[in-house]
Amino acid sequence: MIKSMTGFAQTVFSDKSVQITIAVRTYNNRFLDINMRLNNAFLPLEDRIKSYIASRIFRGRVELAIQLSSQEKLRNGNIAVNWPMAMTYFGLLTELKKRLNIPGPLELSDLLSLKDLVVYQESTFPEEVLWQKLVPPLKKTFNALQKMRSEEGRNLGRDLLKRLQIIRKGVNRISKKIPQVIEAYQVRLKERIKKISKEVDVDPIRLAQEVAVMADRADISEELIRLGSHLKQMEALFKEPQAIGKKMEFLLQEMNRETNTIGSKSMDSEIAYQVVSIKSELEKLREQVQNIE
Incomplete structure (x- = not known):
């Protein structure tokens, strides 16, 4: 059966806890060359994902991107203060005002304007739970990819x-x-x-x-x-x-x-x-x- 080595597919999967976005592109290459850009949560699953790709694609360059978002974060704006960084910024600004003789009190807005002081907290999942959530959209994505490659x-x-x-x-x-x-x-x-x-x-x-x-x-x-x-x-x-x-x-x-x-x-x-x-x-x-x- 003839399959083209070029193709593209994308899938978005959501449940009550996560949203997973998968995008894959394939190109010409003499051998199988797998390149992945994974959300940090998926890094422990890297070998499993590569094995799955190798079971579906036998030749060509594969570029896979997987993103993970917590639904709790999407619904409620699950944010937190980076307290160690806040204390560091506060100390530096206080010292700066003192040395430069800047009048007036230190305002909260001065701190909130600084980078990475307020951060989103990513939800974490056990490795096996995350794998079970990933498998269905991963299969769906590669099924769509293979359909496109087969048509071409x-x-x-x-x-x-x-x-x-x-x-x-x-x-x-x-x-x-x-x-x-x-x-x-x-x-x-x-x-x-x-x-x-x-x-x-x-x-x-x-x-x-x-x-x-x-x-x-x-x-x-x-x-x-x-x-x-x-x-x-x-x-x-x-x-x-x-x-x-x-x-x-x-x-x-x-x-x-x-x-x-x-x-x-x-x-x-x-x-x-x-x-x-x-x-x-x-x-x-x-x-x-x-x-x-």
Whole structure:
């Protein structure tokens, strides 16, 4: 099954005690690369979250952000005074007024304007309780992500199949041309040798053997068979349930190698044209496969 490596999903989960916001983006990458930005409360769950991601995503860069808000804080404005900091500020301001001979009393507003004096108190939850709250929205988020990646993968798959069909047609055209090309090559080779044999005595049996060897070296039948086999393997990958991107990359490398060999062996202009066409489609396939998980 083809899945794109790019996608996005977001979920907001709320109950009586917490609100959890999860956002995930995925990008192209040769290997699995997980990056997370977690609320401090989720840091003890980091390994569990990574394991869950690895069970759903097999290749690509994953950027996950999870935020936690206490519903008690949202409803009642659960705030507190940072008393140690308040005492420090008070002492510093008192000393400052004294040294600079600033008249008048120290006002409460002077303290309240200072940074971090009044803070929100985050609710804390036991690790297992927090994990149980996190799992449902985490699954929902990744289900939505996989749906998006699968939809894009289907679009990619349709285009890949079209290009594979173009390559198959090119291979078939080359295959039909082989007997004619080999025969023409043998004729040209014999004519050249005849010209030489007029000047030099040549053993006819040895001559026939050399012609056969030279013709065999120009034969591209084996390369075409392997190229056709790789095409079948590529098409079969579409039915596999697991990640197939790396397998496709390998098969495309092999197909490109066989195509290059065909091009170097053949002197026929029509075959050369088909080789250029096949290589062009292989390059387009290679670019698209880089976005397949």
